[in-house]
Amino acid sequence: DTAVSQTPKYLVTQMGNDKSIKCEQNLGHDTMYWYKQDSKKFLKIMFSYNNKELIINETVPNRFSPKSPDKAHLNLHINSLELGDSAVYFCASSPLQGASAEAFFGQGTRLTVV
Amino acid sequence: DAKTTQPPSMDCAEGRAANLPCNHSTISGNEYVYWYRQIHSQGPQYIIHGLKNNETNEMASLIITEDRKSSTLILPHATLRDTAVYYCIVKHRGSQGNLIFGKGTKLSVKP
Numbered sequence: 001d002t003a004v005s006q007t008p009k010y011l012v013t014q015m016g017n018d019k020s021i022k023c024e025q026n027l028g029h030d031t032m033y034w035y036k037q038d039s040k041k042f043l044k045i046m047f048s049y050n051n052k053e054l055i056i057n058e059t060v061p062n063r064f065s066p067k068s069p070d071k072a073h074l075n076l077h078i079n080s081l082e083l084g085d086s087a088v089y090f091c092a093s094s095p096l097q098g099a100s101a102e103a104f105f106g107q108g109t110r111l112t113v114v
Numbered sequence: 115d116a117k118t119t120q121p122p123s124m125d126c127a128e129g130r131a132a133n134l135p136c137n138h139s140t141i142s143g144n145e146y147v148y149w150y151r152q153i154h155s156q157g158p159q160y161i162i163h164g165l166k167n168n169e170t171n172e173m174a175s176l177i178i179t180e181d182r183k184s185s186t187l188i189l190p191h192a193t194l195r196d197t198a199v200y201y202c203i204v205k206h207r208g209s210q211g212n213l214i215f216g217k218g219t220k221l222s223v224k225p
Contacts, residue, residue: 043201043213045212092157092158
């Protein structure tokens, strides 16, 4: 069983569109995250959610909004897509906030905005 | 969280030990050293972490100097599948769980 799964794996869309990336974890973890890896391969935290509460927002534009319907899911909604949003987005999860930094990552969603 | 410094790239012969260094001279007493790796096009993978004692698991060993200002990740018998970017991360275990990734070390294992 895949621990952290993301869909879709690839997403190509036009500027101005709105899109969503889904993430699910079956590990029973309390905290989930979204990371962005740009073309220069830098990995940066975007959001984390703990028990449906946003606990980190690293100055991400408000066009990006995480939505957590339950503890096992953290979806990423992006409005009015821009060329600069092209990147690989990784979802991750970890046990109790702060208890361990052993995070499990999904395989990533490669977003291309044209 | 303290900053880390790693060499940008290293080579290792297949079957030999890969020793990846990391400097974290500003580490504080309650900060842990974590190692992750990212194999091409995959999500990062946790390897090991430690506070001050040396640690070993099925993937690797972590050697932390006595003053805790540097550490070495050891892959005892590197294989071609160990080719990846390796990230050394220092953080408080009690802090929020987000990870601050640097540039890491690109390890190339060669036949």
